[in-house]
Amino acid sequence: MKKLSISLLAALLILASCNNDENNGEPEVTVNENPGTFKEIGSITIGGEAAAEISAYCEKTKRLFTVNNSGVNQIDVIDITDPTKPAKIGKIDLASYEGAANSVSVFDGKLAVALESTTNKQGNGKVVVFNTSDYSLIKQVTVGALPDMITFSPDGKYIMTANEGEPNTDYSQDPNGTISIIETSTYAVTTLDFSSFASQAATLAKDGFRISKFAKSFAQDIEPEYITISDDSKTAWVTLQENNGVAKVDLTSKTITAIYPLGLKDFNTADNAIDVSDLDDKIAFNPWKVKGLYMPDAISHFSANNVPYFVTANEGDAREYNAYTDIKRMKSVKLDATAFPDANLKLDANLGRLNLVTDMGDTDGDGDLDELVSFGARSFSIWNGNTGKIVYDSKNDLDKKSNELGLYDDKRSDDKGSEPEAVYVAKMGSQNILFVGLERSDAFLTYDVTNPTSPQFLQIVKTGDAPEGLLFIPASKSPTKRSLLVVSSEGDGTVKIYQPDLK
Template sequence: MKKVSISLLTALLIMTSCNNDENSNNEPEEVVVNENPGTFKEIGSITIGGEAAAEISTYDEKTKRLFTVNNSGTNQIDVIDISDPSKPVKIGKIDLTPYEGASNSVDVYDGKLAVALESTTNKQGNGKVVIFNTTDYSLIKQVTVGALPDMITFSPDGKYIMTANEGEPNTDYSQDPNGTISIIETSTYAVTTLDFASFAPQAETLKKDGFRISKVAKSFAQDIEPEYVTISDDSKTAWVTLQENNGVAKVDLTSKTITAIYPLGFKNYNTAENAIDVSDKDDKIAFNPWKVKGMFMPDAISHFSANNVPYFVTANEGDAREYTANTDIKRMKDLTLDATVFPDAATLKLETNLGRLNLIADMGDNDGDGDLDEMVAFGARSFSIWNGSTGKIVYDSKNDVDKKTQELGTYDDKRSDDKGSEPEAVKVVKMGNQNILFVGLERSDAFMTYDVTNPTSPQYLQTVKTGDAPEGVLFIPASKSPTKRSLLVVSSEGDGTVKIYQPDLK
């Protein structure tokens, strides 16, 4: 396959001719746009509603349309024409009311739109995947998956659809379905739903390495809460975040089996490079080391390869369980500290120090005497890169996320006591010969860009303002873009905006 590098002078010629040109072997040319990945700028924006109106978007190359989840008092997928990305226009909607489900996630492959629906009649009941034609929105198929499908994705080869089925309990824990993953074969729409019961005998070993099982869990399988899926380029391996459990599962798609659970362990905030701002009551942004650990608890996950080694990247948001029968979050000032480990407990409990910090309430009492021997917080306020074969960490962004958004002026000091900027979304893509990472920050209303071509030493490129509470980060490569230029689409659930960004040419 030919590769043609283009400059600013030739971009327009290739844009108008690339659909018609073929090489001597009748293979379509692969156009490689010579873009600078550190120069993304907003070129278009559309608001489709209020809060919860723009959670996740996906793109259909055939129709040049975005399909965006809209849950702002409605139950629909909004259709947005981006044939001119500088002027996105809402042109229709897909009403989901007939399917008795609320959409959580969407993905597109070859003219088919797959939607993950949680049940609106019983949230703890099985969910659905509903598949539509992207041209006329007609129904192709609907199938049953596990409880509360929270994320959906096609495999790169289009042979599979996968969902992460979170399986959250109801408020009194009278219903707590197993957390599962579903694998759908697109040739037949046969569904295989897998739970984690077979890993129950490994529970104690996993917990020693930083995996978390709630103390009120009825069973190992019921406590697992899958959150997000990424699938390898060869469509053979998937990695699934288990957010509340502080782990990542590895899945063999060929055999349809879960082959491993990787505990993610803890982050030490008591170092200069991991220093964090812990108070929303001190009227300042101050990054300091504290004798606190963070559980990574990732939300989104993405993957890439370097030197034939697979890696996955996690957005280390953190997440509490807050139910009538089980609330695992408390302010540090409301907990008792071990006087020997923390002789300065009274000072630490001041609201201008650690007093306001939200901690995992049922962790840290290592000797069972009723006081905390260590403090464990939600999330790691960072993104991390892990070896995809071993689950071992190779890089963490330390406190770079919060510090860079402070420099931009979007860091929300009122979230310092919780999880800081809350890294929510991650996406690694190929731009030229570089692996480029985008990180969406829910509470700092921004995305960050890094070159992760060297996984052990990522290079920071830029921080860019987004809408309120960005939830979804979607990359459209130049080869599929309506303008034959790379685009980044950021969907923000706080204000219902979808923004489109484009980099400069080199």
């Protein structure tokens, strides 16, 4: 395809809004890029650990707004007018709002920040909205407990937060996990919980949905983690990480319409082979008689042939509190002798080091484990957005590709491997391109998911330490009129910017 003229590109840039979140429905400027050739073009370090967790981009100001919790409580403002030379030009101090930032999102000159309460983490959180040009306060509203992720809808009419509602360490306070929907025209807030699904708990559990045996109620145990919103701004999908599920939300009626249990992954196949020991002095991917809960963190979406799909980063996450913990080494659990007759399985070099979910696997209720269930699927998966059924799983590709590049961290083999943390699907030309961030392998991978049942691997690229947030800036909004990928890494506080080659 022919490149658009500079004047037309400029016109498109003027007309474009500032939305950066899950903006797959935007018309794309055609620049004929090769999505398998992203290279680092700029980098900035804004602090130490926890300094660069999530970033949002404003096209109007050509600025990134990045969460910085590295001994401070602020949003750092980074000018990327020249993305090869990102420069910190300001900050938004959040101390006066009695909340700590977990996530940010931008639309049309407005920055929305999700704040958990610093006076009582189990209390209600806030959404605070600022002007991106002068950082002035526009509005602050109350949402559910511990808002962990925030996003504008593509049309800008809604702000949504996933309110995780974690308990305190002795479980004396355990708020409901909730989803808040804010109408930006009035800043009216609707907060939804999951109590209406309690009657379905047994049915959901049969399909792999997990409610902790320590939970006081169904609604209290639900922990929403991350949100993606359809291009028409009518449907949202929300990961329920610890519960191994995804919720579907109708934004028009402001109701949760479904919970999709995600089931379990079988690691006892050649394609799903994993490394399970951090003490065997080698990296060896083998089939094991183990299953994994998908337990996704980030979620993104795209459409193919008019069918919606959502993609999950299957990280896995344990609950570890003084009153209750659900994680234990395999060598310290009691196994069913018929299901696991080989005592050598408990050796550290075999399955002994693997972290297991303690309240799953006793299928006959006799006090020993008949199956082994671990945290996470060490993969990304693609699911039908209408039915919640899986259409593709990356098997062990993330770990193996990391290992081929020399980035696989064997010290995480007993836990969640490369630990897929982030996913983002972007439209590049006629292709749907998926970016997957790996927290423990310090890398992102790109796949062409235009055919959702048969993704094609394109590239793996090293990042900063512990990449947490992936942000795609389409060419139509980019200061370079070229697509950019922004990777925020909380381990070393770096924000790195990548750009693909032209074809």
